[in-house]
Amino acid sequence: MKFVVTDLIRKKRFGSPLQDQELKFLVENYVNGDIPDYQMSAFLMAVCFRGMTAEETASYTQFLKNSGSTLSFEAHHPHVVDKHSTGGVGDKTSLMLAPIVAETGVRVPMIAGRGLGHTGGTLDKLESIPGFSVKLTLTEFQKNLETRGFSIIGQTNEICPADKKLYALRDVTGTIDSLPLICGSIMSKKLAEGLSALVLDVKFGSGAFMKTEREAIELAQLLKTTGDRNGVDVHVLITSMEEPLGCFIGNSLEVFECLEILQGKQRIIDGEDFYSDTKELTLKLAGEMIYAGKKADNPEAGYKMAQEILSSGAALKNFKNMVEFQGGGLEKAFLGCKQVYEVPALQSGFVTKMNVEALGMASLLLGAGRQKASDVIDPHVGMEMQTRIAMPVKKGSPLCLIHSNGHEEKEILTQKIQQAVSIGNQNPGAPRLIRKTLR
Amino acid sequence: MKFVVTDLIRKKRFGSPLQDQELKFLVENYVNGDIPDYQMSAFLMAVCFRGMTAEETASYTQFLKNSGSTLSFEAHHPHVVDKHSTGGVGDKTSLMLAPIVAETGVRVPMIAGRGLGHTGGTLDKLESIPGFSVKLTLTEFQKNLETRGFSIIGQTNEICPADKKLYALRDVTGTIDSLPLICGSIMSKKLAEGLSALVLDVKFGSGAFMKTEREAIELAQLLKTTGDRNGVDVHVLITSMEEPLGCFIGNSLEVFECLEILQGKQRIIDGEDFYSDTKELTLKLAGEMIYAGKKADNPEAGYKMAQEILSSGAALKNFKNMVEFQGGGLEKAFLGCKQVYEVPALQSGFVTKMNVEALGMASLLLGAGRQKASDVIDPHVGMEMQTRIAMPVKKGSPLCLIHSNGHEEKEILTQKIQQAVSIGNQNPGAPRLIRKTLR
Numbered sequence: 001m002k003f004v005v006t007d008l009i010r011k012k013r014f015g016s017p018l019q020d021q022e023l024k025f026l027v028e029n030y031v032n033g034d035i036p037d038y039q040m041s042a043f044l045m046a047v048c049f050r051g052m053t054a055e056e057t058a059s060y061t062q063f064l065k066n067s068g069s070t071l072s073f074e075a076h077h078p079h080v081v082d083k084h085s086t087g088g089v090g091d092k093t094s095l096m097l098a099p100i101v102a103e104t105g106v107r108v109p110m111i112a113g114r115g116l117g118h119t120g121g122t123l124d125k126l127e128s129i130p131g132f133s134v135k136l137t138l139t140e141f142q143k144n145l146e147t148r149g150f151s152i153i154g155q156t157n158e159i160c161p162a163d164k165k166l167y168a169l170r171d172v173t174g175t176i177d178s179l180p181l182i183c184g185s186i187m188s189k190k191l192a193e194g195l196s197a198l199v200l201d202v203k204f205g206s207g208a209f210m211k212t213e214r215e216a217i218e219l220a221q222l223l224k225t226t227g228d229r230n231g232v233d234v235h236v237l238i239t240s241m242e243e244p245l246g247c248f249i250g251n252s253l254e255v256f257e258c259l260e261i262l263q264g265k266q267r268i269i270d271g272e273d274f275y276s277d278t279k280e281l282t283l284k285l286a287g288e289m290i291y292a293g294k295k296a297d298n299p300e301a302g303y304k305m306a307q308e309i310l311s312s313g314a315a316l317k318n319f320k321n322m323v324e325f326q327g328g329g330l331e332k333a334f335l336g337c338k339q340v341y342e343v344p345a346l347q348s349g350f351v352t353k354m355n356v357e358a359l360g361m362a363s364l365l366l367g368a369g370r371q372k373a374s375d376v377i378d379p380h381v382g383m384e385m386q387t388r389i390a391m392p393v394k395k396g397s398p399l400c401l402i403h404s405n406g407h408e409e410k411e412i413l414t415q416k417i418q419q420a421v422s423i424g425n426q427n428p429g430a431p432r433l434i435r436k437t438l439r
Numbered sequence: 440m441k442f443v444v445t446d447l448i449r450k451k452r453f454g455s456p457l458q459d460q461e462l463k464f465l466v467e468n469y470v471n472g473d474i475p476d477y478q479m480s481a482f483l484m485a486v487c488f489r490g491m492t493a494e495e496t497a498s499y500t501q502f503l504k505n506s507g508s509t510l511s512f513e514a515h516h517p518h519v520v521d522k523h524s525t526g527g528v529g530d531k532t533s534l535m536l537a538p539i540v541a542e543t544g545v546r547v548p549m550i551a552g553r554g555l556g557h558t559g560g561t562l563d564k565l566e567s568i569p570g571f572s573v574k575l576t577l578t579e580f581q582k583n584l585e586t587r588g589f590s591i592i593g594q595t596n597e598i599c600p601a602d603k604k605l606y607a608l609r610d611v612t613g614t615i616d617s618l619p620l621i622c623g624s625i626m627s628k629k630l631a632e633g634l635s636a637l638v639l640d641v642k643f644g645s646g647a648f649m650k651t652e653r654e655a656i657e658l659a660q661l662l663k664t665t666g667d668r669n670g671v672d673v674h675v676l677i678t679s680m681e682e683p684l685g686c687f688i689g690n691s692l693e694v695f696e697c698l699e700i701l702q703g704k705q706r707i708i709d710g711e712d713f714y715s716d717t718k719e720l721t722l723k724l725a726g727e728m729i730y731a732g733k734k735a736d737n738p739e740a741g742y743k744m745a746q747e748i749l750s751s752g753a754a755l756k757n758f759k760n761m762v763e764f765q766g767g768g769l770e771k772a773f774l775g776c777k778q779v780y781e782v783p784a785l786q787s788g789f790v791t792k793m794n795v796e797a798l799g800m801a802s803l804l805l806g807a808g809r810q811k812a813s814d815v816i817d818p819h820v821g822m823e824m825q826t827r828i829a830m831p832v833k834k835g836s837p838l839c840l841i842h843s844n845g846h847e848e849k850e851i852l853t854q855k856i857q858q859a860v861s862i863g864n865q866n867p868g869a870p871r872l873i874r875k876t877l878r
């Protein structure tokens with residue numbers, strides 16, 4: 001071998017940046033099996049402590065990308081844009097973004113993920129539609145994009161096999177939470193889509209991986225630099241995940257919310273539209289994507305275009321077309337659950353805070369998500385929020401409704417949700433959803 | 440499993456000490472194969488960054504020890520003492536210590552190691568004696584101890600299998616140099632010998648693993664605390680390895696030096712006895728062992744007893760008995776090499792400094808040691824020092840003699856040795872060999 005693996009591990013351990021060729025050697029030889037897991041996991045742990053420079057991160061990401069197939073469009077097609085979110089609870093914007101943005105002529109090649117832990121995944125949501133297949137080949141996917149402008153599929157074995165293998169190793173060695181490793185994992189898959197630009201929704205708060213705005217900005221900057229160094233224009237929205245996004249949490253329930261929004265509906269509870277934040281974030285992200293895809297002169301113009309596409313029904317039509325084309329049938333999508341019950345507030349006051357991660361974990365108890373990758377989910381179950389931060393609640397009134405198929409222990413779940421929603425006497429004011437934009 | 444391995448890895452990663460039960464779980468399940476290498480190597484790398492508390496180190500060491508067989512003597516036999524050196528170049532004291540100390544009634548159960556890298560190993564030195572077997576069973580070893588008072592054997596598979604497996608993993612994952620891991624590896628094997636006391640020779644300087652006296656003291660204190668917490672009385676000598684110990688480097692050459700010292704001989708070169716430091720360190724360590732084994736009231740009295748045993752010929756007799764008993768024949772031990780040549784000084788002046796690690800590595804080129812564990816060594820080759828720090832040298836006069844069987848490239852070796860010995864105009868004064876004692 002060209003390098004001695006322990007030399008490279010020790011170089012990182014003692015804080016020296018690795019050269020391009022050294023990172024390339026590590027990634028390539030790990031994928032082909034010449035470097036064993038036990039050496040790579042020691043290296044990954046050293047990265048957790050020492051980090052990587054922006055230059056190392058960009059190179060590492062590039063080598064992950066190069067480990068597999070990449071999409072390519074006509075040379076330098078300036079209108080290929082995707083969105084990626086760092087994950088949250090109730091975050092269903094992708095389902096509407098692709099149908100909205102594609103209508104402007106921007107191509108949206110969305111390779112999406114599954115839910116893990118407290119956060120949901122776009123693929124699980126789409127698969128709650130009976131018959132819907134996310135398993136297209138890359139060839140079918142690319143053809144879809146050329147004829148219909150957008151497509152949403154699952155991770156394939158052809159894209160970034162290095163990331164797949166490394167992610168699995170990080171998962172079992174306590175090395176998931178490292179900014180450069182997270183960045184490499186996110187960006188390699190996105191770079192493989194052959195994008196001209198990428199819009200990122202980097203979330204922070206109790207329901208996000210990044211707990212503070214400062215951490216989110218740090219990650220955002222690293223993601224942006226990594227994109228820039230790899231020739232992709234990256235725009236970032238820093239958004240709050242201090243309460244669930246929208247009204248529903250749970251796979252088919254979230255598809256239902258999207259269809260209602262695509263149909264122009266609202267969901268008013270105590271005078272508040274519980275769809276308004278989902279809709280607003282979707283339009284902001286869509287506007288940014290349209291701008292990044294050079295179909296609008298500025299994000300505000302993009303936002304207006306998105307608004308019109310939504311209200312004209314064009315986005316709904318595109319969404320329905322996608323469902324039909326990928327084999328799904330919406331008529332049987334919303335079967336409902338065996339039981340719907342309320343989780344009552346234990347006292348009166350204002351909702352001051354939500355532990356959104358705990359709410360996401362509660363939806364796992366219902367069967368809506370996975371604790372580990374091999375868990376099977378129930379597409380129909382979930383939660384329907386009846387309150388949000390800064391709203392008044394009365395003792396005994398519902399914090400949320402539970403759509404249940406009986407997987408959970410009702411008392412335990414009820415308690416967990418009651419504990420996750422703090423009620424106090426002072427109205428804290430509603431949190432701002434979109435905090436910052438980096439371009 | 441009782442604990443989730445990633446939880447334990449992450450606990451260490453984020454700086455929390457592990458509980459006894461958690462360390463026990465890790466060691467036991469790693470040895471039995473339930474915890475894979477890739478998880479353990481991530482844990483070890485986290486230990487390299489976070490360290491272990493004295494309490495964790497003592498527990499970790501205990502669990503390594505408990506992974507295999509341990510020796511035991513009559514309940515609380517107060518006179519079982521071994522010595523361990525952290526390794527150096529020309530360090531042959533063990534060969535004389537056991538025969539000297541055993542003569543006082545202290546039992547010396549010496550489980551010794553092999554050379555790796557620039558440092559030599561007691562087993563390789565003994566095996567240079569034709570027929571000498573270091574492969575006794577633990578039962579034979581224990582019987583030897585009871586009838587003859589001492590025995591020197593190699594590591595067996597029954598002793599500390601956890602250390603064996605962990606050491607091999609650390610070797611290929613860049614995690615060798617971590618004080619608690621080094622401490623665990625050294626002390627677990629010594630604790631398994633059923634000692635009442637242990638005398639440590641912790642070396643520092645250009646020929647030792649610890650480069651500074653401060654580092655050596657830090658390791659010494661950790662070793663001592665770990666011994667104390669496991670019920671073994673630990674005495675430490677902090678000694679300098681800024682020049683090779685004694686006159687000879689190389690396996691049969693070092694046995695030769697020991698035999699000469701055991702016979703009361705000197706080796707005078709330019710008015711200096713080149714055996715004096717080997718002899719002095721041996722007597723100091725022996726005195727400390729005799730004192731630790733409660734056969735002398737203080738180390739000075741122990742030293743005097745050791746001196747008498749050496750000059751009376753009793754130690755020589757014991758050594759010869761051991762050789763005979765373990766199958767060796769001294770009459771064919773010193774065959775000599777094909778060629779002996781000089782490495783001349785390039786200038787006149789005083790020897791101001793030696794790069795002892797480089798001298799050790801030079802002896803590897805001759806075939807006297809191993810770069811990796813599977814290398815085969817030539818027992819006869821080595822170096823015979825002709826100068827030491829603070830001695831005057833003349834341009835062209837020999838720095839050392841090379842005993843060669845033609846494995847090396849003569850010009851390269853000569854250059855390396857010339858580079859390793861610094862010559863200047865100022866006499867730096869001879870370095871003090873024994874710097875500090877911890878009891």
